[in-house]
Amino acid sequence: MGPHxxxxxxxxxxxxxxxxxxxxxxxxxxxxxxxxxxKLRVAPSRVEGRRRMGVGPHAKPRKAWDVFxxxxxxxxxxxxxxLWALVPLVALLFLLAVLRLSAWxxxxxxxxxxxxxxxxxxxxxxxxxxxxxxxxxxxxVWAIDWITFWGLIIFNTLVSTGDFDRFKRWMVHxxxxxxxxxxIMLAWAFGALLEGLVGFGYPWAVVVPILVGLGIxxxxxxxxxxxxxxxxxxxxxxxxxxxxxxxxxxLPLMALSAxxxxxxxxxxxxxxxxxxxxxxxxQGVLEAWPLAIVASLSYIAGQWPVATYLGPxxxxxxxxxxxxxxxxxxVKVWRPKTIRGFGGRPLEAAATADADAPQATLGEGLTIWxxxxxxxxxVVAWTGPWSHLPGISLLQMKATAISSVTHQPINSVFNFTxxxxxxxxxxxxLVILLLVRPTGAMLREVFSRTFHQMWGAxxxxxxxxxxxxxxxxxxxxxxxxYGLSKIGPWFVLLAPILGxxxxxxxxxxxxxxxxxxxxxxxxxxxxxxxxxxLPSFNSVGAEVGKPIAPQTASIGVATTKxxxxxxxxxxxxxxxxxxxxxxxxLISLLFYLVFPNVMML
Numbered sequence: 001m002g003p004h005x006x007x008x009x010x011x012x013x014x015x016x017x018x019x020x021x022x023x024x025x026x027x028x029x030x031x032x033x034x035x036x037x038x039k040l041r042v043a044p045s046r047v048e049g050r051r052r053m054g055v056g057p058h059a060k061p062r063k064a065w066d067v068f069x070x071x072x073x074x075x076x077x078x079x080x081x082x083l084w085a086l087v088p089l090v091a092l093l094f095l096l097a098v099l100r101l102s103a104w105x106x107x108x109x110x111x112x113x114x115x116x117x118x119x120x121x122x123x124x125x126x127x128x129x130x131x132x133x134x135x136x137x138x139x140x141v142w143a144i145d146w147i148t149f150w151g152l153i154i155f156n157t158l159v160s161t162g163d164f165d166r167f168k169r170w171m172v173h174x175x176x177x178x179x180x181x182x183x184i185m186l187a188w189a190f191g192a193l194l195e196g197l198v199g200f201g202y203p204w205a206v207v208v209p210i211l212v213g214l215g216i217x218x219x220x221x222x223x224x225x226x227x228x229x230x231x232x233x234x235x236x237x238x239x240x241x242x243x244x245x246x247x248x249x250x251l252p253l254m255a256l257s258a259x260x261x262x263x264x265x266x267x268x269x270x271x272x273x274x275x276x277x278x279x280x281x282x283q284g285v286l287e288a289w290p291l292a293i294v295a296s297l298s299y300i301a302g303q304w305p306v307a308t309y310l311g312p313x314x315x316x317x318x319x320x321x322x323x324x325x326x327x328x329x330x331v332k333v334w335r336p337k338t339i340r341g342f343g344g345r346p347l348e349a350a351a352t353a354d355a356d357a358p359q360a361t362l363g364e365g366l367t368i369w370x371x372x373x374x375x376x377x378x379v380v381a382w383t384g385p386w387s388h389l390p391g392i393s394l395l396q397m398k399a400t401a402i403s404s405v406t407h408q409p410i411n412s413v414f415n416f417t418x419x420x421x422x423x424x425x426x427x428x429x430l431v432i433l434l435l436v437r438p439t440g441a442m443l444r445e446v447f448s449r450t451f452h453q454m455w456g457a458x459x460x461x462x463x464x465x466x467x468x469x470x471x472x473x474x475x476x477x478x479x480x481x482y483g484l485s486k487i488g489p490w491f492v493l494l495a496p497i498l499g500x501x502x503x504x505x506x507x508x509x510x511x512x513x514x515x516x517x518x519x520x521x522x523x524x525x526x527x528x529x530x531x532x533x534l535p536s537f538n539s540v541g542a543e544v545g546k547p548i549a550p551q552t553a554s555i556g557v558a559t560t561k562x563x564x565x566x567x568x569x570x571x572x573x574x575x576x577x578x579x580x581x582x583x584x585x586l587i588s589l590l591f592y593l594v595f596p597n598v599m600m601l
Contacts, residue, residue, distance in 0.1 A: 196316025204556025
């Protein structure tokens with residue numbers, strides 16, 4: 001049963017479920033919403049509402065066994081209710097994008113907005129709301145922070161021992177002198193590896209200086225790294241965005257991993273062509289089209305089966321590994337007839353040869369990749385379908401409400417699974433220690449650096465999930481979804497745009513899924529759409545918005561001369577981001593009209 005699960009056990013609403021009369025906590029009947037002669041009644045008087053909430057001098061104590069029943073339209077009208085429901089989301093985006101507060105402070109302040117709204121407008125009980133917030137925060141720490149922390153520990157360990165630098169030099173050497181091959185192998189394959197392992201803008205920060213060193217202009221190198229990062233973001237930081245989406249929607253983790261994997265497999269067909277065009281123009285594309293096809297299909301071959309059958313932890317790493325090694329062997333037997341540099345200028349073969357660089361053998365290459373192979377092996381063995389370790393639960397705490405949409409109990413759950421995905425990353429790190437053998441001083445530096453880099457993100461994990469759980473528990477997500485459902489089935493076209501907007505302003509796919517995921521899921525239920533469709537496109541929409549996300553850009557440009565000039569970078573990326581978003585909207589139509597079954601449970 002998921003963190004926000006419907007105890008009826010059904011995959012969604014039956015036609016008319018949302019139209020049945022019901023009694024809410026404030027004692028008001030919700031009449032048929034399909035009857036044009038009636039409309040949803042608003043909450044009763046302020047005194048009566050406060051009395052039933054257990055607030056103020058007229059308060060009526062709640063019994064321990066009372067379960068809170070959500071109110072669908074508590075704001076006087078549907079329009080007013082939607083505006084109230086948007087307040088936490090607008091506040092989140094305003095504080096981040098306009099006032100430019102740090103993410104941890106922003107999510108803390110939004111907590112002080114969401115909780116009073118839940119109690120005073122939606123009539124949620126104070127104790128239940130605080131419990132939901134606490135359980136959400138704990139779920140964020142365990143399901144997200146525990147994974148991303150150990151992922152960054154692994155990355156910093158490899159940096160401290162020098163293994164990452166050796167790996168990076170080997171990658172650059174294998175990319176040959178053609179800028180198209182360099183771009184695909186480094187920005188596409190290597191960038192996906194970094195996104196899957198660390199995320200949070202690190203692929204830009206690491207890849208961009210390499211591309212600049214290979215002759216690509218700084219601003220264009222940033223755009224190349226950003227657009228190459230489109231496909232892997234949903235599985236970034238060892239699957240954190242998908243884990244967040246499952247946590248706040250109550251949808252099965254494996255089902256979401258597979259549905260997003262289907263979308264990403266189609267999305268990944270385009271970026272390699274765009275990358276080749278950006279570094280050499282159309283002439284370079286016409287000469288190197290086999291490279292684009294191999295790059296996209298090899299990444300999909302590594303990513304899609306893992307996302308579909310093993311879960312969200314490793315698709316980026318497996319996609320990167322398969323793509324790189326397929327490209328490695330492919331360019332041994334095929335290369336463009338004309339070797340081109342940045343801008344499409346032809347290069348002499350002699351000028352592209354690195355005669356002084358040692359020729360690494362295949363065995364040496366495998367040794368360099370060994371820590372990453374160990375990570376994949378441990379996590380697959382630990383979390384695969386054959387393993388019961390992630391399902392072992394020592395503690396469950398939940399706050400229960402009666403949904404204003406399904407009229408069934410919905411639970412906001414913290415499920416403590418001590419041997420879950422994050423613990424598998426810890427186990428993989430211990431194996432990697434045996435391979436790279438860092439000193440005690442190195443390990444102290446690794447933990448110090450990781451805490452310095454992550455303390456804010458760790459707090460965000462608690463606060464954003466607390467807000468998301470309150471949003472669902474109080475019924476705010478249901479009310480907003482009900483308003484959005486009035487758009488009708490063509491809301492499917494807006495689902496990726498909503499994810500794009502969320503990440504463009506919040507900077508985080510994980511945070512976007514936490515806040516907008518419940519709304520997308522309930523809207524889909526109300527419209528009788530395939531249940532996985534809208535949440536999945538919310539996540540992938542956030543992928544294509546990453547090139548213009550201020551927080552991602554601030555990390556990504558930290559190693560370039562555009563540090564603290566994120567506005568210029570975002571403007572440079574904007575046009576191609578719109579093209580990728582338009583492509584994704586077309587993909588949403590494809591799955592809605594042609595392949596809806598793959599978005600069903």
